[in-house]
Amino acid sequence: xxxxxxxxxxxxxxxxxxxxxxxxxxxxxxxxxxxxxxxxxxxxxxxxxxxxxxxxxxxxxxxxxxxxxxxxxxxxxxxxxxxxxxxxxxxxxxxxxxxxxxxxxxxxxxxxxxxxxxxxxxxxxxx
Numbered sequence: 001x002x003x004x005x006x007x008x009x010x011x012x013x014x015x016x017x018x019x020x021x022x023x024x025x026x027x028x029x030x031x032x033x034x035x036x037x038x039x040x041x042x043x044x045x046x047x048x049x050x051x052x053x054x055x056x057x058x059x060x061x062x063x064x065x066x067x068x069x070x071x072x073x074x075x076x077x078x079x080x081x082x083x084x085x086x087x088x089x090x091x092x093x094x095x096x097x098x099x100x101x102x103x104x105x106x107x108x109x110x111x112x113x114x115x116x117x118x119x120x121x122x123x124x125x126x127x
Contacts, residue, residue, distance in 0.1 A: 001086055007079045011072060018068045025065070029058050080108050 032055055039048040084107040091102040 001083075004079045004082045004086070007075050007082070011075050011079070014068055014072050014075070018065055018072070021061070021065055021068075025058055025061055029055070032058070077108055077110075080105070084108075 032051055036048060036051050036055070039051060084105055087102075087104040091104055094102075096102050
């Protein structure tokens with residue numbers, strides 16, 4: 001149970017960091033889109049190419065946020081599995097009591113909620 005509590009704390013930390021990063025990236029992306037439009041209107045090619053590079057960096061950061069989301073799903077899945085194991089051990093050790101049969105939450109059916117294990121370049125879908 002200590003491990004599941006640690007995983008829940010880790011989950012909250014990842015959620016907070018992901019939310020903060022997401023807010024900042026969307027804000028920066030919005031500002032950069034405005035700057036790109038102005039650079040295009042002024043035909044400023046040097047500024048435009050630098051802004052495009054910054055947009056690519058932001059896109060890479062957003063990809064990392066998507067992996068943070070997958071890590072969060074995996075932590076939640078692992079937590080459920082650990083709780084199921086702890087419940088089964090408790091039931092097997094202590095048995096049923098006068099209140100009735102011990103209830104054990106069903107373990108997740110899928111072995112792994114996410115299948116991606118590396119970050120590849122590609123299109124970015126904002127979530």
